[in-house]
Amino acid sequence: MIITNVNLVLDNEVVKGSVEIKDGIITSMSDTQSQLPQAFDGENGHLMPGFIELHTDNLEQYFTPRPKVDWPPFSAMSAHDTQLIGSGITTVLDAVCLGDYRDEKRQANLEQFINTVVESQKRNLTRAEHRLHLRCEVPHESTVPAFEKFVNLPEVQLVSLMDHAPGQRQFVNLEAFRTYYQAKYNLADHEMEAYEARQISLSERWSSQNRNEICRQCRELGIPTASHDDATEAHVTESKELGMVIAEFPTTIEAAKRSHELGLKVLMGAPNVVRGGSHSGNVAAHELASLGVLDILSSDYYPMSLLEGVYMLAADERNSLTLSQAVKLVTKHPAQALNLDDRGVIAEGKRADMVLAHKVDGHPLVKRVWRQGKKVF
Known part of the structure; x- marks a missing residue:
């Protein structure tokens, strides 16, 4: 041809x-x-x-398109796959949450979600190549057992570690935490206070222990790992010492610059580029591009944002990216992070x-x- x-x-x-x-x-x-x-x-x-997507939650919306509505899994997978291909994504890591104590529906769908991705590939039912990204919520007693159950699947290509507890990383600002979760779960003030206290307690008990154990096993298995929402140089130093190779969504310029200096590929959301900034008030992706410390774009929750983000960054006079350099953010650089030498x-x-x-x-x-x-x- x-x-x-x-x-x-x-x-x-x-x-x-x-x-x-x-x-x-x-x-x-x-x-x-x-x-x-x-x-x-x-x-x-x-x-x-072809675009290479390392972190997308897009499949979830097809599994549960409405509250209390479960869609047939292979139908959901087909619709998800069609949207990705139509957005130019030919290799995708579908992200699945482990230890997500905040959302019972996610946990109920967990095994079905993973089996659908695995079986779709075995039966050649998709047009894009689908692999798995295990998102590990470290502040929970169920996280490591769930990780150990699935980590040996050959489809697992990336593991990320995150802590969404109040006062941590993405939610250093406690008011931002309260605003987000009180609205999300429709909690009264006293319910929100109890919820916040529980998340802090779980984080103090489990986060460090689980983070260290999951990274240790990934190093032994040769599976790339990613930090999530690093906010300080101390966070980044810890991520580097644990062997992580990707810094997902650093929340500050300080953390992004230090990650880049230490060789972690800085991944930001393409929706952040398209919208002109972070929906949660953290650092804007275009700022990191202008500083030369943006390495990878992820569509996160909106697949078409990869193509739109590439063109927007290449046209943005606030940075010096050419179209070739912007395209690397969604092709060559994510391929390198996963050691996929045959594409990108x-x-x-x-x-x-x-x-x-x-x-x-x-x-x-x-x-x-x-x-x-x-x-x-």
């Missing part, structure tokens, strides 16, 4: 030309247009590597996972997606 008349978004430049694919692999590239009648005409769009760039010998994007009236749109050379959108 030949794709021609496209702007190839390469590692360090954008080149007008063509690409040839055979047996799912990119075999050659050219800076000229193909004259063969069977070549696919990309109509001057941008041809990028348009280059000879790499997987033909590719996205063709156009801008229509200033809005980026996904026109075609190929996974291993096969058209999947």
Whole structure:
């Protein structure tokens, strides 16, 4: 297969030309247009590597589309997968929460959620390649047992550790914690006080112990680990000492800069880019881009935000990112973090996972997606 008349978004430049694919692999590239009648005409769009998503909670909304409504799991998976492919995502780590004492519904769906991802891949039911990201809420007695139950699945590619207790990381600001959870769970003032006290108690009892144990096992198994919502240099130092390779959603410039300096790839939400800032009042992703300490974008809860975020960062005069550099945030850099050497760039010998994007009236749109050379959108 030949794709021609496209702007190839390469590692360090954008080149007008063509690409040839055979047996799912990119075999050659050219800076000229193909004259063969069977070549696919990309109509001057941008041809990028397929996007690699490390942290998405998107599947949950299809499992439970309304309160008290459970959707058939493989139907939910199909709808989720279709949305991801339509957003240009060809490799995805579906995030599943372990030890999430705040949400009983999540825990009830846990095993079914994981089995659906695993079985969908075994039966070739999806268009994107789906893997698993275990999100471990460390302040709970059930976290390590749940982690040990699932960590040996071959689909597990990333483990992150988080503590959403009041006064910790994302919720250093206690008022922000109260505002968020009191509204989320519709708690009266006295109920909120009891809830807050319980979360603090659980964090003091379990967080450090569980964090150390999960990281120890991941180091032995060779599974990459990620911190979550680091806010201080002390948090970052601890993450580095525990062997973490990704800093998910650092909440301050201080934490992001130190993570980058120590070699942790700084991951921020693409919705943060699109919206112009954090929904919880933490550091804006565009600030980190302007400082040169933004390494990876994640769509988090909105898949199309990856494509939109890439174009927005490349056009933002507050930073010096070219389109090639912005595209690396959703392709090459996440591939490197997971040691996926076969994808993440348009280059000879790499997987033909590719996205063709156009801008229509200033809005980026996904026109075609190929996974291993096969058209999947």
